[in-house]
Amino acid sequence: MKEIILIKNGRVIDPANKIDTVLDILIDNGKIIETGKKLSTQHSALVIIDASDKIVVPGLIDMHVHLREPGYEYKETIKTGTEAALAGGFTSIACMPNTKPVNDNQSVTDFILDKARKEGVVNVYPVGAITKGLKGEELSEIGELKSAGVVAITDDGKPVMNSELMRRGMEYASMFDLPVISHCEDLHLSEGGVMNEGFVSTELGLKGIPNAAEDVMTARDIALSELTGARLHIAHVSTRGAVNLIREAKSRGVKVTCETAPHYFTLTEKTVDDYNTNAKMNPPLRSEDDLKAIIEGLKDGTIDVIATDHAPHEASEKDVEFDKAPFGIVGLETSLPLTLKLVEDGIISLTEAIAKLTVNPSRILNLNKGTLSVDADADISIINPDKEWQIDITRFKSKGKNSPFHGLKVKGLVNTVIINGNTFNFEAH
Amino acid sequence: MINKLKSKDLIGTKDLSLEEILLILDTAESMKEISSRDIKKVPALRGKTIINLFYESSTRTRTSFEIAGKRLSADVVNISVSTSSVVKGETLKDTAKNLEAMNPDAVVIRHSSSGAPDFISKILRCSVINAGDGAHEHPTQALLDLFTIREKLVLRGAKELKGLKVSIIGDITHSRVARSNIYAMNKMGMDVTVSGPSTLIPVDIEKMGVKVFTDVKKAIEGADVIIMLRIQLERQEKGLFPSIREYSRLFGLNTEKLKNAKEDVIIMHPGPMNRGVEISADVADGQYSLILDQVTNGVAVRMAILHLLTGGT
Numbered sequence: 001m002k003e004i005i006l007i008k009n010g011r012v013i014d015p016a017n018k019i020d021t022v023l024d025i026l027i028d029n030g031k032i033i034e035t036g037k038k039l040s041t042q043h044s045a046l047v048i049i050d051a052s053d054k055i056v057v058p059g060l061i062d063m064h065v066h067l068r069e070p071g072y073e074y075k076e077t078i079k080t081g082t083e084a085a086l087a088g089g090f091t092s093i094a095c096m097p098n099t100k101p102v103n104d105n106q107s108v109t110d111f112i113l114d115k116a117r118k119e120g121v122v123n124v125y126p127v128g129a130i131t132k133g134l135k136g137e138e139l140s141e142i143g144e145l146k147s148a149g150v151v152a153i154t155d156d157g158k159p160v161m162n163s164e165l166m167r168r169g170m171e172y173a174s175m176f177d178l179p180v181i182s183h184c185e186d187l188h189l190s191e192g193g194v195m196n197e198g199f200v201s202t203e204l205g206l207k208g209i210p211n212a213a214e215d216v217m218t219a220r221d222i223a224l225s226e227l228t229g230a231r232l233h234i235a236h237v238s239t240r241g242a243v244n245l246i247r248e249a250k251s252r253g254v255k256v257t258c259e260t261a262p263h264y265f266t267l268t269e270k271t272v273d274d275y276n277t278n279a280k281m282n283p284p285l286r287s288e289d290d291l292k293a294i295i296e297g298l299k300d301g302t303i304d305v306i307a308t309d310h311a312p313h314e315a316s317e318k319d320v321e322f323d324k325a326p327f328g329i330v331g332l333e334t335s336l337p338l339t340l341k342l343v344e345d346g347i348i349s350l351t352e353a354i355a356k357l358t359v360n361p362s363r364i365l366n367l368n369k370g371t372l373s374v375d376a377d378a379d380i381s382i383i384n385p386d387k388e389w390q391i392d393i394t395r396f397k398s399k400g401k402n403s404p405f406h407g408l409k410v411k412g413l414v415n416t417v418i419i420n421g422n423t424f425n426f427e428a429h
Numbered sequence: 430m431i432n433k434l435k436s437k438d439l440i441g442t443k444d445l446s447l448e449e450i451l452l453i454l455d456t457a458e459s460m461k462e463i464s465s466r467d468i469k470k471v472p473a474l475r476g477k478t479i480i481n482l483f484y485e486s487s488t489r490t491r492t493s494f495e496i497a498g499k500r501l502s503a504d505v506v507n508i509s510v511s512t513s514s515v516v517k518g519e520t521l522k523d524t525a526k527n528l529e530a531m532n533p534d535a536v537v538i539r540h541s542s543s544g545a546p547d548f549i550s551k552i553l554r555c556s557v558i559n560a561g562d563g564a565h566e567h568p569t570q571a572l573l574d575l576f577t578i579r580e581k582l583v584l585r586g587a588k589e590l591k592g593l594k595v596s597i598i599g600d601i602t603h604s605r606v607a608r609s610n611i612y613a614m615n616k617m618g619m620d621v622t623v624s625g626p627s628t629l630i631p632v633d634i635e636k637m638g639v640k641v642f643t644d645v646k647k648a649i650e651g652a653d654v655i656i657m658l659r660i661q662l663e664r665q666e667k668g669l670f671p672s673i674r675e676y677s678r679l680f681g682l683n684t685e686k687l688k689n690a691k692e693d694v695i696i697m698h699p700g701p702m703n704r705g706v707e708i709s710a711d712v713a714d715g716q717y718s719l720i721l722d723q724v725t726n727g728v729a730v731r732m733a734i735l736h737l738l739t740g741g742t
Contacts, residue, residue, distance in 0.1 A: 197632055198632060198633060199632070199633035199636050201631075202631040202633050202634055202636075202637070203443075203608070203637065204565060205543035205562070205563050205564030205565030205566070205605060206543050206544075206563070206565075207564075208631075208632065274547065275543070316520070316522075319522055320520060320522065320548075321521055321540070321542035321544060321548060322542060322543065322548075323542040323543070323544075323563070
């Protein structure tokens with residue numbers, strides 16, 4: 001039987017219920033059963049967690065994670081990936097379908113869910129492929145994927161270049177109320193590119209990826225969402241143009257949401273300067289102006305979600321010529337403090353930051369998570385917001401150590417995570 | 430006056446100070462004299478080992494480094510990728526570590542990926558000399574270009590290169606020669622213009638301190654030096670220009686276009702040339718051309734660099 005837990009004296013932030021106040025939370029059998037001031041209970045098996053000076057938030061949700069299993073277990077497994085999530089304060093993650101084999105059919109979805117139940121330590125929600133093998137040629141069996149448990153579909157990593165097929169995929173997915181997550185990249189415009197196109201790529205002699213590669217596809221998918229009425233979620237927004245397009249589409253009532261990743265509001269293309277392969281990701285780190293636009297988008301709510309695009313690689317894969325290095329960085333264990341920096345810098349409120357990490361992705365994916373309402377699943381993160389620490393890749397739970405943030409001093413550390421009533425404590429680093 | 434280079438490596442002219450550039454040019458002058466002797470060899474680098482590690486085909490640069498090393502009595506080993514472990518899938522890092530284990534004094538590297546010399550210079554204790562990496566830098570080419578210009582102008586009585594107008598014409602986007610020349614020439618106080626089709630001018634190049642003209646006539650007008658770049662025919666397939674015919678007509682250097690140039694203009698080309706495409710045969714072989722002087726001077730400049738980086742104990 002699961003413990004009865006009482007979390008006392010924490011600053012509870014529950015954006016869905018517009019709560020930001022000191023409250024106690026009582027948990028029984030994996031559910032929140034009561035919230036209120038100075039709760040007490042006579043139960044003998046009670047575990048009390050003192051959350052004084054800490055913030056208590058719904059368990060964080062990362063809707064964009066590459067768990068690599070099946071197929072690339074040397075980069076990450078469902079076990080290590082979910083352990084990394086937990087260490088980062090996440091209780092639910094959505095995993096992308098670009099595994100080997102691709103998650104484009106029920107058996108792969110079943111495998112992931114089964115493995116996650118056995119070895120995973122956080123809730124795992126698979127995302128299915130739009131097209132078979134991510135090839136952009138014919139639709140996956142999206143109905144079957146839905147019944148197997150996928151929460152969205154995407155060809156993440158590659159866009160569906162054929163606009164007609166994308167249209168049909170969106171139409172078809174909307175029958176099942178599945179959001180379509182789009183990796184917006186025009187493959188012709190980005191061909192051969194390894195970093196942002198700009199002065200830095202000119203100096204380094206590296207092939208650039210122009211903003212337009214992202215912008216034209218964002219515009220296309222917005223148009224297709226209007227045409228089909230499908231719910232569109234734009235992944236990892238990195239350009240001013242995309243932010244503007246999404247803002248404008250939202251104002252017209254288009255069913256579009258979007259996410260960005262911490263690296264896009266923290267770093268620019270300058271990080272590539274000494275051919276740093278840990279600054280190589282897709283979309284690439286952009287210009288100072290784009291970073292400003294991302295921050296504006298976070299501030300005015302155009303950007304609904306902060307997701308990591310956690311993309312672990314083995315060390316030797318990144319220890320090569322810049323051209324040869326794979327795209328992507330890990331993010332699960334650095335997302336929270338980088339997001340809290342936005343709060344410290346006065347860009348967004350703590351409530352807004354937590355919403356982008358909890359209830360917003362939950363609503364997009366229909367997860368029924370991300371709140372601290374009575375009867376909700378007891379997925380809770382307790383964070384020490386003032387704790388300073390230094391990011392150290394050698395302490396990552398993830399197999400991937402490919403982070404450009406190694407050595408960075410940050411603030412905000414996960415103290416305790418509760419998932420379905422099970423408690424995990426994290427001592428100070 | 431300095432007498433050595435700051436870094437153990439030569440990765441790019443971006444990293445060189447003006448003093449270092451002048452040191453290399455001055456050293457190259459005395460090296461050039463060696464090449465004119467009957468016995469073209471001095472013992473300066475006896476007992477030193479230089480490895481030429483070429484991941485891209487090259488005749489001129491590889492041979493030039495080899496001759497430069499040999500004239501200084503170094504042992505020069507050539508590794509060309511087609512016969513090495515690279516075809517067996519060895520990573521650049523492992524190749525570098527294996528070469529390091531044989532204790533060379535310098536590794537001269539040419540690679541199609543920008544940043545490859547920088548990458549191995551962080552692994553190797555010995556000197557790393559960039560013989561051209563991707564579209565990044567080709568510092569020895571820029572230095573031999575400067576040497577060639579200076580030599581010619583000194584003959585004409587000039588004291589310095591400051592204020593000289595240089596036009597680099599062609600595929601600037603993919604040119605490591607252009608980048609290295611821009612950095613080096615700006616340090617010398619020269620006035621650099623680049624020109625070519627707008628599809629082959631990289632974004633924000635003006636921020637490197639150059640003027641940009643897509644009209645070649647304007648780029649040629651008043652230029653003291655014209656450097657023509659090789660146009661790779663594959664670029665046409667990528668849609669970067671419509672045809673060799675049109676490229677040649679708009680951007681190729683010929684006698685007609687040269688009429689806009691200064692009386693005593695210097696014409697250079699890093700090679701290999703596409704005769705009749707970016708440069709007409711009569712201009713390439715004509716009185717203003719210093720294209721073969723560049724090759725001769727390449728040996729002297731590379732001797733200077735090898736000596737400065739690996740000479741002494």
